Amino acid sequence: MARTAAFHSIKQHVYHDNTKCTEGNNIEKENLRSGTGGKTKCAHCSKLD
Numbered sequence: 577m578a579r580t581a582a583f584h585s586i587k588q589h590v591y592h593d594n595t596k597c598t599e600g601n602n603i604e605k606e607n608l609r610s611g612t613g614g615k616t617k618c619a620h621c622s623k624l625d
Contacts, residue, residue, distance in 0.1 A: 579593055581610065584615055585608060
């Protein structure tokens, strides 16, 4: 498991907390924000836990 501080995209409805999540790794820099943004956790990140 490669947990990290929560981060999210302003264009997605979920947050990420795993550096191995391909969806999270594809977020463009200009859309990247730290924290959960009040969003639910990414299903892929949950599976990686």
